[in-house]
């Protein structure tokens with residue numbers, strides 16, 4: 001049984017299902033949590049307490065606090081926390097092939113587990129309740145996420161080399177990963193197929209992967225058009241741009257997280273404007289690696305579904321999605337010359353309910369009855385949040401992950417009053433530090 005909780009006198013901020021309607025902003029609200037779900041959102045105590053059926057519940061004093069949905073981070077490589085601040089000021093291709101890949105070759109499951117725990121702890125501290133993880137050793141990732149209690153859409157790398165060194169596809173491995181996700185309690189996990197990009201594998205393996213994803217109805221995570229070089233190389237090798245080439249291989253038929261999508265033309269955008277695809281904007285990583293920036297105005301005009309991601313800590317160099325919300329908004333305004341572009345509401349919606357849907361967690365991302373209790377409490381006693389003004393603006397433009405006081409996922413506290421409840425923070429930092437020191441000698 002999960003403990004029931006009653007948030008009292010708290011300021012509730014949430015998008016509502018219809019994107020055209022105003023946000024829910026209710027001061028002195030009462031919010032009841034039961035069995036991992038939001039059972040009531042009300043302006044009076046009696047209504048909220050009644051849904052708890054007189055069962056034992058704890059109260060959370062919400063004065064000078066704000067209750068909002070947990071954030072959704074749609075693209076990242078969580079264990080790359082181990083490479084943080086080790087490989088900076090380098091363009092993507094040099095960075096990937098000369099710095100990251102040689103070190104990743106030394107990674108084992110135990111190290112992935114330590115790096116994942118570090119990343120999950122960082123996300124919990126900064127209000128992220130669900131994330132995508134494109135990496136290897138998926139069992140370590142799934143197990144760390146369940147221990148931490150955070151929702152994770154993890155990747156399974158179901159491609160391996162056969163005896164002759166040729167790429168081959170392992171259906172059984174992907175099936176196992178999907179089963180692992182289905183059996184996770186509290187609907188915490190989703191499994192995706194890892195397709196790194198259009199440039200990393202042998203040509204004949206892509207159609208096999210696409211066919212397998214379709215036959216199992218398995219979601220896919222893939223990098224798309226991240227650099228100009230990727231597009232030029234793809235045109236040279238296949239005579240087509242990455243989105244068209246991936247579509248021709250047979251991808252995009254199942255739910256897809258397409259990370260970056262920076263260098264696009266009109267035809268690319270038409271292909272990506274599909275109900276199965278969420279393009280993931282990673283402004284900090286894209287700028288830091290000198291890859292460029294996604295044209296959000298053109299993508300929104302093309303009706304592309306958008307989500308927000310931090311990417312890995314080796315290219316960001318942190319996983320605080322509040323920073324990326326602010327950067328995404330400012331970048332879009334500056335590039336378009338239109339200050340109305342990417343309003344605070346638009347960005348926060350991307351990082352909450354739209355993001356949760358992109359990850360496959362449809363019952364999360366809103367503060368509404370029946371939705372999962374994936375919530376965070378912001379402490380408003382901050383210099384930077386005074387005066388609060390428009391609360392959504394405050395969160396996006398002057399907010400920071402360090403103002404998150406508490407985070408729950410599926411009604412379970414992952415952090416309560418700044419104390420991590422599921423991970424041993426000291427141990428996580430120590431073990432990740434050791435693993436990182438060893439790895440970064442290569």
Ligand SMILES: [Zn+2]
Pocket residue numbers: 075076077134223259311312
């Ligand atoms: Zn990435």
